[in-house]
Amino acid sequence: MYDLIIKNVFVVQPGNEGSFHADIAISNGKIEAITPFIPADQARQLYDGNGQLAFPGLVDAHMHTGIYNPLAEDALTESRAAASGGVTSSLNYMRTGKYYLNKTGSYANFYPEVLDISSNRFYVDYTYHIAPIQYSHIEEIELLLEKWGVTSFKIFMFYGNYGLHGNSAAQKDFLMTPEGEFYDYAHFEFIMRGVTRVMEKYPEKADSISLGLHCETAEIMRAYTRLVQEEGKLTGLRAYSAARPPHSEGLAIFIASYLANETACKNINLLHLTSAKAVDAAMMMQHVFPHINFKREVTLAHLILDYDCACGVHAKVNPPIRCRGDVEYLWKHLLAGNIDWVCSDHACCKAEIKTDLADKKNVWLAKSGFGGTELLLSGLYTEGIRRGLSVNRIAELLSTNPAKRFGLHSKGQLSEKYDGDVVLFDPTQIFTVDSKDSESTQGYSVFEGHTFQGKVTATFLRGQLIFENGKVLGEPKGNYLHRPY
Numbered sequence: 001m002y003d004l005i006i007k008n009v010f011v012v013q014p015g016n017e018g019s020f021h022a023d024i025a026i027s028n029g030k031i032e033a034i035t036p037f038i039p040a041d042q043a044r045q046l047y048d049g050n051g052q053l054a055f056p057g058l059v060d061a062h063m064h065t066g067i068y069n070p071l072a073e074d075a076l077t078e079s080r081a082a083a084s085g086g087v088t089s090s091l092n093y094m095r096t097g098k099y100y101l102n103k104t105g106s107y108a109n110f111y112p113e114v115l116d117i118s119s120n121r122f123y124v125d126y127t128y129h130i131a132p133i134q135y136s137h138i139e140e141i142e143l144l145l146e147k148w149g150v151t152s153f154k155i156f157m158f159y160g161n162y163g164l165h166g167n168s169a170a171q172k173d174f175l176m177t178p179e180g181e182f183y184d185y186a187h188f189e190f191i192m193r194g195v196t197r198v199m200e201k202y203p204e205k206a207d208s209i210s211l212g213l214h215c216e217t218a219e220i221m222r223a224y225t226r227l228v229q230e231e232g233k234l235t236g237l238r239a240y241s242a243a244r245p246p247h248s249e250g251l252a253i254f255i256a257s258y259l260a261n262e263t264a265c266k267n268i269n270l271l272h273l274t275s276a277k278a279v280d281a282a283m284m285m286q287h288v289f290p291h292i293n294f295k296r297e298v299t300l301a302h303l304i305l306d307y308d309c310a311c312g313v314h315a316k317v318n319p320p321i322r323c324r325g326d327v328e329y330l331w332k333h334l335l336a337g338n339i340d341w342v343c344s345d346h347a348c349c350k351a352e353i354k355t356d357l358a359d360k361k362n363v364w365l366a367k368s369g370f371g372g373t374e375l376l377l378s379g380l381y382t383e384g385i386r387r388g389l390s391v392n393r394i395a396e397l398l399s400t401n402p403a404k405r406f407g408l409h410s411k412g413q414l415s416e417k418y419d420g421d422v423v424l425f426d427p428t429q430i431f432t433v434d435s436k437d438s439e440s441t442q443g444y445s446v447f448e449g450h451t452f453q454g455k456v457t458a459t460f461l462r463g464q465l466i467f468e469n470g471k472v473l474g475e476p477k478g479n480y481l482h483r484p485y
């Protein structure tokens with residue numbers, strides 16, 4: 001007897017061509033069989049898939065739960081949004097300093113608190129990528145790996161000199177680093193050496209260990225922000241893009257890649273590439289350093305929005321939303337197979353704090369970041385299918401590739417022995433994005449008013465139905481993902 005049979009679906013697998021008609025049997029949270037017909041009397045529970053597409057549960061590789069709202073609150077509401085979009089694994093960036101828990105200190109003290117707050121509050125499985133901020137954090141990389149199964153680390157290349165929203169002074173105050181320490185290139189080098197050390201010490205885990213970088217250059221941004229503001233000709237998203245120009249991304253990618261080679265840090269994730277210059281720089285570095293296993297990430301927003309989009313300042317994000325030419329360039333490389341995964345960069349920044357209430361159109365006063373995890377599959381499907389992207393590649397980009405990279409070895413595929421994370425998707429449903437329909441507490445969507453084709457109708461997490469027909473079901477059942485998983 002199986003626990004559950006999801007009957008009558010078209011299964012989407014990575015590497016295949018198209019989908020095939022089958023039933024999916026799940027027991028003890030794991031997929032036990034996927035075959036064209038499994039008799040109904042072999043399961044305690046049946047679910048009629050109604051001929052819809054079945055995708056592997058999404059792995060949203062880049063989220064920021066608890067950045068603008070208390071972690072306890074964000075975990076509940078934003079993981080509901082994730083579940084409603086078919087996301088079953090939520091990977092969140094976490095660091096010490098302002099925002100998040102708004103405190104500093106060792107990860108030995110900080111991380112158990114993060115885990116404690118997170119416990120029983122996620123509707124989907126979850127884990128964290130950790131950013132070593134202080135010098136002493138580098139020595140804690142091994143502890144994070146060994147004790148808590150953290151295999152992915154992050155560097156925010158511009159934070160030392162620029163801040164989260166641009167124009168913010170007092171970076172010491174922002175990152176809360178000890179006197180005499182600098183969050184600079186030298187620190188990044190030593191973080192890479194720290195990551196290399198644990199990869200060498202734990203060779204059996206090395207493939208699951210990686211370092212991600214937010215690639216922008218503080219010095220270039222500071223100078224261009226001043227130029228754009230003094231000139232005063234541009235406003236809104238156009239001004240913000242000009243203030244953080246694409247070559248600031250390209251230069252940062254060169255520096256990051258050089259340091260990765262210097263430190264033999266071989267698994268490097270170039271996060272949220274936004275522009276032609278960034279993608280070109282990333283491809284050049286792959287050519288120069290073929291022994292480095294680079295992965296290249298883009299966000300859904302950068303694949304859909306350009307700087308003239310209707311949502312305006314609400315789409316302020318780092319790196320910025322770019323011109324239409326850059327959007328199309330990302331697609332060209334995504335279709336060519338040069339982009340490894342698509343994420344949301346979900347950061348729930350509520351309407352009332354997103355913009356300055358007295359000056360709502362002022363991009364300089366607005367905060368950076370927004371949500372959107374709930375629209376990952378619908379958004380990529382809508383834009384991708386009309387450009388010739390296959391459903392199989394969509395599964396790779398949203399599930400299989402990030403799962404492999406981040407050490408989630410039984411996530412990201414619909415195959416026997418994998419977790420029973422299944423998304424049912426009706427490609428015939430057409431809907432207009434309305435933030436009122438979202439589980440997120442953000443209160444607006446950067447995709448507001450966009451027409452998307454294809455909707456998630458049900459999400460199964462390890463064989464449990466957690467979302468169905470617009471409703472998140474039951475209590476939070478997400479597990480912490482100790483990696484390699």
Ligand SMILES: [Zn+2]
Pocket residue numbers: 062063064093345
């Ligand atoms: Zn981010």
